[in-house]
Amino acid sequence: MALTVESRVALRAGIAVGAATAAYGFSFGALSVAAGLDVWQTCVLSLFMFSGGSQFAVVGILASGGLAAGPAAIATGTFLGLRNGIYSLRMAPIIQGSWLKRLVAAQLTIDESTAVSLNQGTLTAQRVGFWATGLAVYIGWNLTTLMGALVGNLLGDVSKLGLDAVAAAAFVGLLWPRLRQLQASVVAAAAAIVATILIPVAPPGVPVLAAAVVAVVVGLTNWLHRPGVRDQPDDSSAPGEVPGMHVGEEKS
Amino acid sequence: MTLWLIVLLSAFGVFVIKVVGYLLPATLLSRPTPTRIANLLTVAILAALVAVQTLGGGESIVLDARIPAVVVAIGLFAVRVPFIVVVLVAGIVAALLRNFGLMA
Numbered sequence: 001m002a003l004t005v006e007s008r009v010a011l012r013a014g015i016a017v018g019a020a021t022a023a024y025g026f027s028f029g030a031l032s033v034a035a036g037l038d039v040w041q042t043c044v045l046s047l048f049m050f051s052g053g054s055q056f057a058v059v060g061i062l063a064s065g066g067l068a069a070g071p072a073a074i075a076t077g078t079f080l081g082l083r084n085g086i087y088s089l090r091m092a093p094i095i096q097g098s099w100l101k102r103l104v105a106a107q108l109t110i111d112e113s114t115a116v117s118l119n120q121g122t123l124t125a126q127r128v129g130f131w132a133t134g135l136a137v138y139i140g141w142n143l144t145t146l147m148g149a150l151v152g153n154l155l156g157d158v159s160k161l162g163l164d165a166v167a168a169a170a171f172v173g174l175l176w177p178r179l180r181q182l183q184a185s186v187v188a189a190a191a192a193i194v195a196t197i198l199i200p201v202a203p204p205g206v207p208v209l210a211a212a213v214v215a216v217v218v219g220l221t222n223w224l225h226r227p228g229v230r231d232q233p234d235d236s237s238a239p240g241e242v243p244g245m246h247v248g249e250e251k252s
Numbered sequence: 253m254t255l256w257l258i259v260l261l262s263a264f265g266v267f268v269i270k271v272v273g274y275l276l277p278a279t280l281l282s283r284p285t286p287t288r289i290a291n292l293l294t295v296a297i298l299a300a301l302v303a304v305q306t307l308g309g310g311e312s313i314v315l316d317a318r319i320p321a322v323v324v325a326i327g328l329f330a331v332r333v334p335f336i337v338v339v340l341v342a343g344i345v346a347a348l349l350r351n352f353g354l355m356a
Contacts, residue, residue, distance in 0.1 A: 093278055161351065184292065
């Protein structure tokens with residue numbers, strides 16, 4: 001099948017983004033085994049959850065709170081996955097076909113595939129961009145998760161000296177591309193303060209969930225919204241530039 | 253609650269959200285509030301995770317080598333150093349400070 005120029009551009013973008021996100025998979029795999037999950041559990045998260053932010057959150061909370069923080073880990077991972085539901089709403093008119101095809105599409109509906117797809121000019125290229133990115137990220141993410149988990153197992157205690165700092169830095173990296181708007185930056189600062197205040201008084205996992213209330217309050221009231229800034233910035237300027245979680249940001 | 257149950261339930265939760273988005277009417281998108289809340293939720297939870305992973309230690313605030321490591325990471329992300337390099341450097345900063353007994 002001959003691809004149009006637009007579709008070839010979309011295909012290349014997808015593969016580039018897939019290659020770039022593979023590095024995140026490696027860090028996730030290593031962090032996950034350090035948090036106490038085994039290699040299988042780590043791979044199951046990447047295969048079936050397949051949403052980077054949520055996966056990092058689940059293992060991060062388990063690392064600090066242990067099994068007792070299980071319900072908080074599940075809730076936090078799920079709340080972080082809510083934006084995927086918004087992406088699904090966006091992609092639904094573009095992805096047509098059998099229910100099985102749409103089920104596969106749902107699993108591949110993540111920040112990267114949505115961003116690349118919505119960046120394309122024609123419907124065909126949008127579809128090519130979605131599937132190419134989704135599949136490239138899925139394959140790369142799962143392979144590097146396994147590699148990271150195996151390497152993390154080998155390193156054992158040596159790497160534990162700095163792994164808690166790696167986890168913290170990973171969340172900074174996931175957050176960073178989302179802070180271009182005033183509203184988002186204020187929510188981030190307030191959420192960090194709320195969580196910090198609650199650390200000494202609430203069980204592990206709960207401070208993070210409580211901080212989510214900040215987002216709901218500001219989201220409902222639209223406080224600090226600046227006119228002229230679009231409510232639904234759905235196309236990131238260059239998906240390959242900052243691989244990761246950045247669909248919901250302003251085009252710069 | 254076993255580790256496997258936590259892994260499977262959380263994975264299932266995220267998958268269900270992805271599927272539900274395909275089943276709901278697209279008219280939901282014309283209302284800005286759900287999208288805004290979903291985006292801000294992501295920001296708030298990630299920021300809270302940064303705070304807890306940097307300052308938390310069980311149920312108390314612990315100031316240790318994670319703080320300089322995160323400061324270094326913020327500086328590197330600000331100048332667009334790739335993710336994998338930044339997290340590695342952050343880990344090395346913390347490990348070195350602890351190895352030489354400079355910080356806990």
